[in-house]
Amino acid sequence: MTAEVWLPIAPEEIDGLPEGPVYRFWDGAEEFPADPADCSFYVVPYMKPGDLGIRPLPLMRSVRVVQTLSAGIDHVQPGLKHLPDGVLLCNARGVHEASTAELTLALILASLRGIPDFVRAQDRGEWHDGFRPALADRTVLIVGYGSIGAAIEDRLAPFEVARVARVARSPRTTARGPVHPLTDLPSLLPEADVVVLATPLTEGTHGLVGAEFLARMKDGSLLVNVARGPVVDTMALLAELETGRITAALDVTDPEPLPPGHPLWHAPGVLITPHAGGPTSAFLPRAKRLLVDQLRRFVNREPLANVILTTGATGA
Template sequence: MGQVWLPAQFTSFTGLPDTLRYARWDGRADFPSDPGQVEFYVPPLVQDLRTISRPLGRMTRLRAMQALSSGHDGLGAELRRLPGRVTLCNARGTHAPSTAELALALILASLRGTAEFTRCQELREWRPAVFSSLYERTVLVVGYGALGSAVEDLLAPFGCAVVRVARTGRRSPRGPVHAVSRLPELVAEADVVVLTTELTAVTRHLVDAKLLAGFRDGALLVNVARGAVVDTDALWEEVRDGRLRAALDVTDPEPLPAGHPLWGAPGVVITPHVGALTPSLWPRLEALVRRQLVRFAADEELDNVVAY
């Protein structure tokens, strides 16, 4: 009977195949069973790769790993150190509704001056000011998968002109999806640029000094992807004098050090990588893991496979 490790966050998880044995681990305590017997590993939902990787060196019988994140930065390299072939799956799509919701909140908070008004409230000062609007703006979505599509869904009531970008150009039911090679010309026309792409060797520092210089004055950069998609030093040079605005749920480095200048930069809104973390996320994750375990127990092909 195969051994499965589940996250301790799954406190009430039912409907699992009874041909498998289950243990729960929170990433901090001692291992709940012998890692050498684990065949299917669902790590805790944490951002620290070291926590996820801690038992991997002893998981000599591991056959599949179901990440609870949509990204899988570094996990493939960790699994390739194991003696056998391990199927790595991500949680593509499960994070999209909550993260898209935060992306919209960040756009509105930045454009409408919420951060500035919050500071005025803390000072008990009444300072009326006119800020921008999202209505009928041009929004460039970079990374048109489940998350990018969900962001477009939420922009619909605002009458925005949504421009879609992905690794390669294609047609979608909503219109054209442009190749990433066209980014330099597309950012020049955008009022808001939303990053929803995965972090890969190709997208690392995709938004660099040269690309940022091509943004129109006053444009807003929103990052709900991964911090390293943006060159942080280059971003600082553009926001320090207020030429660009930024709303960041992810940063590089992360966590952002207390003394980092981005904390106090004008027109910058920062949230601590919480895009997906809403109560509605857990039922979606549990449904995904349940489907995967049913497939695993039946020796069927798993969904969301990203690497072996």
């Protein structure tokens, strides 16, 4: 039987797709492009509500691969229980690292140097000089040291930071130094001037940044979240921000989108961007390259890249 592939990018816009499969375009429209039961390789629509992306999964009885175009896979996990055993779930490692790391540095620099205050002052025609914190000579703690965390450290290198500390689920050694386990956070947090969250959202990281975590952060430190909103306990963060003891730069929030009138919008010392880490001009060409490579592997029966889990496997 000919394999059917569902793509959220029109196939005629992707150069180099391998011959053989039947390509269907579906970007979340109400009508499916064909019978979901015949789909072999499903690429989840990007930047769509999670319930939309998983809507066809209960009907996909023949699917063998589910490919996201995001680094995180939390938005599709609720639908995996509907799939047969042996389906590969792959993420978009290699697509978002550069853009997310760029935004992380932008958030750090804008927050430390007071760019939002300068913009507001410019709107009022006011000149506000004075000293502001610099990134140079500061200690940065990266919580979540996967490919995005490593890309963030790559971009920190020219800024003459005093130290970068790295934390991940499991300890290991890298060319740049040790990666500490999550259990080391209580001793690392009081030393960090900037704490960057780049961890996946899992059962273990949901609510990781709660009152105890925040209380251990250094006075005057900055929390930057480019991970997922629920990694942070919003109410605990609001309570800490109200004291003025720490500041925050958030590309993701809980809830998300952040509704009008939510207290985070007007909390002191917070900079908010609308989950802008991934959607840049870098996304589409990198996403297309990933899809061409994965589909070439699929057609040639070669091992796929970026496999996060296999349905039905232990721990999946």
